Amino acid sequence: MRIVLVGASGFLGRYVLNALVADGHHCVVLTRAAARHGDIKLLPGVELVQADVYAVDVLANWFEGADAVVSMAGILNERGRGGQGFHKVHVELVEAIIRASGQAGVTRVLHVSALRAAEGRSHYLKSKSEAEDLLKKANKLNATLFQPSVIFGLGDSFFNRFALLLRLSWIMPLACPRARLQPVYAVDVAAAMVAALDDPLSWGKSYELGGPQSYTLKELVEWTAGEMGLRRWIVGLPGFLSATTAVLMGLLPGKPFSMDNYRSLQTDSTTRQDGFACFGIAPRSIDTVVPDYLTGSVRQRRLQACRRQSRRDE
Numbered sequence: 390m391r392i393v394l395v396g397a398s399g400f401l402g403r404y405v406l407n408a409l410v411a412d413g414h415h416c417v418v419l420t421r422a423a424a425r426h427g428d429i430k431l432l433p434g435v436e437l438v439q440a441d442v443y444a445v446d447v448l449a450n451w452f453e454g455a456d457a458v459v460s461m462a463g464i465l466n467e468r469g470r471g472g473q474g475f476h477k478v479h480v481e482l483v484e485a486i487i488r489a490s491g492q493a494g495v496t497r498v499l500h501v502s503a504l505r506a507a508e509g510r511s512h513y514l515k516s517k518s519e520a521e522d523l524l525k526k527a528n529k530l531n532a533t534l535f536q537p538s539v540i541f542g543l544g545d546s547f548f549n550r551f552a553l554l555l556r557l558s559w560i561m562p563l564a565c566p567r568a569r570l571q572p573v574y575a576v577d578v579a580a581a582m583v584a585a586l587d588d589p590l591s592w593g594k595s596y597e598l599g600g601p602q603s604y605t606l607k608e609l610v611e612w613t614a615g616e617m618g619l620r621r622w623i624v625g626l627p628g629f630l631s632a633t634t635a636v637l638m639g640l641l642p643g644k645p646f647s648m649d650n651y652r653s654l655q656t657d658s659t660t661r662q663d664g665f666a667c668f669g670i671a672p673r674s675i676d677t678v679v680p681d682y683l684t685g686s687v688r689q690r691r692l693q694a695c696r697r698q699s700r701r702d703e
């Protein structure tokens with residue numbers, strides 16, 4: 390198949406591209422910044438194209454002759470605070486994709502949303518839910534929606550970020566410690582997407598995607614510390630201190646944590662149906678995957694420390 394992808398230059402996109410390429414598909418990745426993602430061109434059968442992804446005519450031009458479009462652009466934080474940034478990426482871009490698909494005669498769209506977006510109170514989740522509604526209502530479009538919980542895998546920004554923070558100090562204040570998450574492996578999400586591609590039973594359906602187990606945020610951070618061999622004191626902050634932390638960190642460049650993230654974490658990111666079962670996929674647990682990429686670097690550092698010590702001893 391010829392597949393055109395928007396928002397596939399990021400973390401999950403790499404996994405999806407690898408899975409599509411392994412299945413023999415030809416992929417065209419539209420990106421706002423081709424120069425930053427040159428490595429994608431190294432994948433066999435993948436074209437990387439610099440494009441104005443908000444311009445319907447530009448999209449329609451690339452969608453011409455495509456068997457399917459994959460829509461997966463997303464942001465976790467916006468520049469301002471009023472929700473316009475989320476609306477632009479999550480809603481306006483999807484509107485453009487729907488209109489361009491109509492113009493180009495594409496009838497098949499796979500879209501990556503977020504788990505329980507419809508219940509969310511954050512701009513992130515609300516805008517994701519708005520896009521879901523648009524796709525469900527779109528005429529002549531066979532859309533399949535994927536609703537993952539937090540996604541893990543080499544290069545993720547969840548376990549890797551906590552690993553970084555845990556290395557910095559023996560005590561770690563943690564906002565929203567009781568938030569519930571069901572981490573799901575990027576390889577499994579990509580496998581479900583590829584399986585749905587030519588499965589008419591998935592048309593018009595939404596799939597909740599979560600790993601085999603749900604955890605509180607605190608349990609996940611404690612687990613991460615344990616896997617890294619670090620003894621850390623994780624202090625769960627109560628509601629008002631979590632919100633205060635969000636406000637303060639939201640003022641820092643890059644917003645490491647924001648009020649919108651805080652609001653997203655008030656909605657459980659856990660599944661009520663097993664979306665993987667429909668594709669015959671048994672999702673993998675964090676224990677079987679995460680330690681490899683977390684402890685690999687710890688092992689390397691320990692090895693380097695041993696080498697330095699032996700040099701000093703000599």
Ligand SMILES: NC(=O)c1ccc[n+]([C@@H]2O[C@H](COP(=O)([O-])OP(=O)(O)OC[C@H]3O[C@@H](n4cnc5c(N)ncnc54)[C@H](OP(=O)(O)O)[C@@H]3O)[C@@H](O)[C@H]2O)c1
Pocket residue numbers: 395396397398399400401402419420421422442461462463464478482501502503504537538539540541
């Ligand atoms: N990672 C998770 O834990 C997780 C969990 C649930 C749902 N999701 C959803 O899964 C999708 C992929 O997530 P990811 O982790 O792979 O994200 P990512 O690594 O941050 O990649 C996001 C993609 O979105 C595009 N993008 C970013 N800002 C944009 C903007 N202002 N306008 C247009 N496009 C923009 C980027 O494309 P270019 O820069 O190439 O144009 C990039 O390829 C997103 O929709 C996300 O909401 C992710």
